[in-house]
Amino acid sequence: MKIIGHATVLTFGENHKVINDGAVAFDEKKIHAIGTTDELKKRFPKAKIKNVKGRLVMPGIVNNHMHLYSTFARGISLKDAPPTNFVEILERLWWRLDKALTPDDLYLTAMIPLLDAVRNGVTTLVDHHASPNCIGGSLEALAKAFRKCGLRGNLCYEISDRDGQEKCDAGFEENANFIRALKLENNSDLTAMIGLHASFTLSDTSLERAAELMKGLNTGVHIHVAEDQADNEDAIKRGYRSVVDRLHKFKLTGPDSIFVHGVNCDAHDIQTLGLTKTNVVHNPRSNMNNGVGCAPLEKMMAEKIDVSFGTDGMSASPLEDLAVANILHKHEARDPRKIYGEAWRMFTVNGPKLAHKLFKKKIGVIEEGAMADLVVWDYIPPTPVTEGNTFGHLTFGLPFSRVLTTICQGKTLMDEGKIAFLEEGEEEELCARSRELAQSLWERF
Numbered sequence: 001m002k003i004i005g006h007a008t009v010l011t012f013g014e015n016h017k018v019i020n021d022g023a024v025a026f027d028e029k030k031i032h033a034i035g036t037t038d039e040l041k042k043r044f045p046k047a048k049i050k051n052v053k054g055r056l057v058m059p060g061i062v063n064n065h066m067h068l069y070s071t072f073a074r075g076i077s078l079k080d081a082p083p084t085n086f087v088e089i090l091e092r093l094w095w096r097l098d099k100a101l102t103p104d105d106l107y108l109t110a111m112i113p114l115l116d117a118v119r120n121g122v123t124t125l126v127d128h129h130a131s132p133n134c135i136g137g138s139l140e141a142l143a144k145a146f147r148k149c150g151l152r153g154n155l156c157y158e159i160s161d162r163d164g165q166e167k168c169d170a171g172f173e174e175n176a177n178f179i180r181a182l183k184l185e186n187n188s189d190l191t192a193m194i195g196l197h198a199s200f201t202l203s204d205t206s207l208e209r210a211a212e213l214m215k216g217l218n219t220g221v222h223i224h225v226a227e228d229q230a231d232n233e234d235a236i237k238r239g240y241r242s243v244v245d246r247l248h249k250f251k252l253t254g255p256d257s258i259f260v261h262g263v264n265c266d267a268h269d270i271q272t273l274g275l276t277k278t279n280v281v282h283n284p285r286s287n288m289n290n291g292v293g294c295a296p297l298e299k300m301m302a303e304k305i306d307v308s309f310g311t312d313g314m315s316a317s318p319l320e321d322l323a324v325a326n327i328l329h330k331h332e333a334r335d336p337r338k339i340y341g342e343a344w345r346m347f348t349v350n351g352p353k354l355a356h357k358l359f360k361k362k363i364g365v366i367e368e369g370a371m372a373d374l375v376v377w378d379y380i381p382p383t384p385v386t387e388g389n390t391f392g393h394l395t396f397g398l399p400f401s402r403v404l405t406t407i408c409q410g411k412t413l414m415d416e417g418k419i420a421f422l423e424e425g426e427e428e429e430l431c432a433r434s435r436e437l438a439q440s441l442w443e444r445f
Contacts, residue, residue, distance in 0.1 A: 003024065004376065005040065006021055006023070006054060008056045009034060010057070010390055012059050013349060016348060022057070026372035026410055030369055031369065032368065055376055056398070058375055060123025060408055061351075063122050063126065063316065063317065066128070068127050071438075072434075073097055073313075076442055097441075100444045100445045104437060105131075106142065107144060108433060111149070117316035120319070122317050123363075123406065124153070124359070126222070126258065126310070128156055129195065130197070132160075135171055135173075138157060139155050153190055154359070175213070179219060193220055193257075200234035204250075211250050214252065220256030226261060227261040242266065245269070247259075254276050258279045259273065261295065262282075265296060270300050271303060274303030281309065282297060285320060285321050285324050286313070289314070297329060306354060309325070351364055371409055374407040381397070
């Protein structure tokens with residue numbers, strides 16, 4: 001048994017609490033108790049205690065939409081004229097980048113952002129992968145990186161018709177093979193879904209196949225939805241009212257599926273998502289960066305849709321997206337009252353709730369019986385922390401602080417800034433190799 005004590009403990013979840021001079025008792029199976037430091041010392045007298053001297057302790061962060069493969073895009077230069085709209089961004093950057101990936105690239109494109117995740121207190125990531133010229137075995141390459149780091153991951157391969165039937169078929173096969181392999185492996189910290197790119201790059205036949213596979217493998221789909229209005233325009237040309245209408249008619253909505261973005265969803269779409277209990281993931285920094293608009297969060301959450309945060313490959317941690325969302329929606333509405341409660345719920349309740357669905361474990365909360373995913377921040381609160389003002393510390397304090405300790409499933413992945421699962425000099429070697437591979441990809445790109 002281990003105890004982190006003399007901490008300001010934030011529990012998150014539906015019944016969020018702040019425990020001053022608090023402590024958490026845990027092992028590699030679960031959290032056994034929370035309370036004051038004196039209480040837990042008396043209850044577990046033989047436990048090893050880590051005194052964090054008043055620093056803030058909270059659950060491991062959940063990122064519900066990530067693109068690990070985007071790693072090598074950092075600093076890349078486009079050879080064409082700058083894109084002027086979302087579709088051009090895909091055509092001139094992302095669809096060229098994913099085609100340039102080789103099998104040698106995949107492990108490092110995952111390892112580098114996963115190291116960033118550990119350094120930023122992210123313990124659970126839901127990834128959406130694409131590498132059209134090396135599809136077979138690509139998810140296992142990512143899984144290898146997750147196992148090395150000790151992080152929890154949900155993976156999928158992005159099926160699309162944009163590169164032809166053969167690659168579309170290979171995408172279906174990669175998802176199905178990986179999902180079946182994980183079931184045989186019985187590793188509950190690695191799970192998988194069926195990945196789909198977006199409605200406008202998928203035929204009706206492919207959507208029908210996805211629905212059949214979804215039913216056969218008892219899982220959901222992870223898909224970009226109405227990120228740009230071009231997605232809806234394509235659906236209308238195909239004879240549907242909207243993207244959500246099209247996906248719903250193919251029975252791809254529902255509580256097991258993740259619909260990402262939803263920027264251009266109207267009232268009817270939102271009602272459909274609410275009635276089907278479909279999960280939505282908001283990525284405000286990416287939406288702003290791509291100039292696609294601002295998702296209608298208030299309307300979605302008014303329909304009881306479980307909206308949570310993702311990063312869309314912008315970074316490993318969605319903490320920055322929480323801070324940006326708090327400002328963005330006020331700015332868009334020209335109303336400083338907007339989104340405060342919604343953003344808080346998305347980060348501390350809905351994110352963990354979706355992770356619970358995906359991994360069948362209590363994740364992202366500090367309570368008895370939950371997974372021991374814990375983060376110690378080098379943040380000694382300069383003002384009181386209460387249940388009512390925690391959001392202010394998350395948005396105006398933590399983004400400017402650093403993580404000291406990251407624990408996932410009771411295992412210390414980083415302590416005092418030192419990565420536990422890497423040998424001396426190993427990170428420098430990984431980054432050096434990553435630069436070599438990135439340079440080679442840029443030349444192919």
